[in-house]
Amino acid sequence: MIDVRQLREHADEICAALARRGDASCDSQIEQVVELDRQLREITARRDDARARINELSREVGQLRRDGNVEQAETVQAESRALGEEVGRIENEHEAISANMHELLLHIPNVPHPDVPNGASDADNPVVTGPFLPEGGLDGFADHQRVPHWEIGEALGILDNERATKIAASMFTMQRGAGATMARALCQYALDSNADAFEEIRPPSLVSTATLTSTGQLPKFADDAYAIERDDLWCIPTAEVPLTSMYSGEILDVAELPARFMAYSPCFRREAGSAGRDTRGMLRSHEFDKVEILALATADQAPELLVDMISRVERMISSLGLHHRVIEICSGDLGQSHHRSFDIEVYAPGCEQWLEVSSVSWFSDYQARRADIRYRQVDADGKPVKGTVLVHTLNGSALAVPRVWAAILETHRQEDGSVKVPEVLLPYMRGITVLGG
RNA sequence: GGAACGGUGGCAGAGCGGCCUAAUGCACUUGUCUUGAAAACAAGAGACCUUACGGGGUCCGGGGGUUCAAAUCCCUCCCGUUCCGCCA
Structure with missing residues (x-):
């Protein structure tokens, strides 16, 4: 696999290097990977924020229950449960994009060394x-x-x-x-x-x-x-x-x-x-x-x-x-x-x-x-x-x-x-x- | 193939629903002290993703589930140890 971070920053150079292999499909694959990577990071950020909030609420619940404040604990639990469902949805989306991107990456070939001579066959x-x-x-x-x-x-x-x-x-x-x-x-x-x-x-x-x-x-x-x-x-x-x-x-x-x-x-x-x-x-x-x-x-x-x-x-x-x-x-x-x-x-x-x-x-x-x-x-x-x-x-x-x-x-x-x-x-x-x- | 018991940080090893943000020991790093070292004391320390570089998230064999919350409970798979069976 090639490096996604490299791809993010130097997509043009990598495309040019891969073009030497004579496989024209690389450009569009790389374009797709770059876009999926962008989406993935955005979704990851949303998911992590929601998880951070759940962790916070759960700690609150623990404290409330220790204090014997059952009623308020249940209110917080309800909020947390709703967030949990939200995280589930985000995770599914994340999983789908990630699998898609991984599949594409597995098929993108390695970049030839600069000294590799040009040739078709x-x-x-x-x-x-x-x-x-x-x-x-x-x-x-x-x-x-x-x-x-x-x-x-x-x-x-x-x-x-x-x-x-x-x-x-x-x-x-x-x-x-x-x-x-x-x-x-x-x-x-x-x-x-x-x-x-x-x-x-x-x-x-x-x-x-x-x-x-x-x-x-x-x-x-x-x-x-x-x-x-x-x-x-x-x-x-x-x-x-x-x-x-x-x-x-x-x-x-x-x-x-x-x-x-x-x-x-x-x-x-x-x-x-x-x-x-x-x-x-x-x-x-x-x-x-x-x-x-x-x-x-x-x-x-x-x-x-x-x-x-x-x-x-x-x-x-x-x-x-x-x-x-x-x-x-x-x-x-x-x-x-x-x-x-x-x-x-x-x-x-x-x-x-x-x-x-x-x-x-x-x-x-x-x-x-x-x-x-x-x-x-x-x-x-x-x-x-x-x-x-x-x-x-x-x-x-x-x-x-x-x-x-x-x-x-x-x-x-x-x-x-x-x-x-x-x-x-x-x-x-x-x-x-x-x-x- | 059958049975029993296990898998937790670099290693050893506790924890068995919520101060686990994982005890403790060893090893490690950096300070203090010292002429230097050792000892003692103090602090720190992993990997991965992401970031407005302030942080945030993930990782207790893998995957799935229950729950507001899982190292901890349930299911499943993998691996290991011991005994039995079988075999080179």
């Missing part, structure tokens, strides 16, 4: 780092690398999606043998690589409706999540969901910031609307493994953390011997909650496409307002300052297993058809150095 996302490719560029890959991973996986007996489909449904995957080992090795490697700065969390994989609303998946994207209706729980689509909500409703000490967390988790996505797309191999599936990194920070700390998180992902991808580039998401392609966002893409020579393997994003205080995560500031002497401030949140995938797994198969396939395991994964591979060797 993903076609306009500029490459900001790389591409890092072999000599000869996209033509520099050898013929033995130009085999799609689903063919490699099947030939080596380490991918068995047919059986995954049999026991679950289409778009579920299953790795076996050394393939399964390598999938797990990737998770361990990603966790170990970030353990210097991030606390490891093993969060719940099912969360409440309230939790899924805090991070913005609900109410708008309910169709994309698996629901367990009987118990009113949802399967998490990413560890971002439980990690962001860990401190919801809490007030942190500024000394605790930046607070950095990482978690391995399974991720469940219904992929509604994606049926039939990327159905082969590992490019898109209903359940996959991912290691997520996330930070709660002050506004000042956020830009530096963003850069750090991106370079962590880049280093990891490079260390696996993969070819990558970093693109910045342009204003028209930016997700609803995002303030600024970068994708790390890996080139998969077998299926001949750039695969999005990570998205690192800065949400400013947009998520924190929804999740109510704040911190207390201190002054120059280190003493707590009155009041609280919302944190900024950042997160990104440190490593999403399936697409990296696929890129490894294709990139490191050797002339004899086997696949060389990247050196950094060897400590987790139980002695396996080659898949299918």
Whole structure:
């Protein structure tokens, strides 16, 4: 959510910033919110005055009854009762306006960072780092690398999606043998690589409706999540969901910031609307493994953390011997909650496409307002300052297993058809150095 | 799943229709005293909304109800502890 107070005072600037997203409906929504906010404050004032009067009268009644003056007490009670009915009416009005305003606010997207490039769609996302490719560029890959991973996986007996489909449904995957080992090795490697700065969390994989609303998946994207209706729980689509909500409703000490967390988790996505797309191999599936990194920070700390998180992902991808580039998401392609966002893409020579393997994003205080995560500031002497401030949140995938797994198969396939395991994964591979060797 | 008991300020913990504008203790902050500290004494201290910056309102797990008035009574949901059952 964006800040209503900001909206009140700088509506024009916010409208202009949101216009860059290319969504024309924002102007009228903001106009409505500003008007509802005005009404709400007026009604709140009326309600509070009436309540103050009731409190006063009730105290009077108490005193009169103690004094034994029953008759006068009853007169005052009658007055108070009438006021109570009035408050009830005002409250209903207040409730209606407040709900209306909240609903509108939930749909107004975050303001893009000033440095976000203008653009209409993903076609306009500029490459900001790389591409890092072999000599000869996209033509520099050898013929033995130009085999799609689903063919490699099947030939080596380490991918068995047919059986995954049999026991679950289409778009579920299953790795076996050394393939399964390598999938797990990737998770361990990603966790170990970030353990210097991030606390490891093993969060719940099912969360409440309230939790899924805090991070913005609900109410708008309910169709994309698996629901367990009987118990009113949802399967998490990413560890971002439980990690962001860990401190919801809490007030942190500024000394605790930046607070950095990482978690391995399974991720469940219904992929509604994606049926039939990327159905082969590992490019898109209903359940996959991912290691997520996330930070709660002050506004000042956020830009530096963003850069750090991106370079962590880049280093990891490079260390696996993969070819990558970093693109910045342009204003028209930016997700609803995002303030600024970068994708790390890996080139998969077998299926001949750039695969999005990570998205690192800065949400400013947009998520924190929804999740109510704040911190207390201190002054120059280190003493707590009155009041609280919302944190900024950042997160990104440190490593999403399936697409990296696929890129490894294709990139490191050797002339004899086997696949060389990247050196950094060897400590987790139980002695396996080659898949299918 | 069954039963019992709980959920109150940073923590502990009283209150069980009206001086609750929430006792008391610990921790905290600021003063006084002191060379400094400790101790003692005194005062203060939360969050949120709103404001004509004087204030006003809300917050005792959540929601609803009874009442002139609810931390306190009623309903309901959530969470916790203990015991039983079941289980990895």
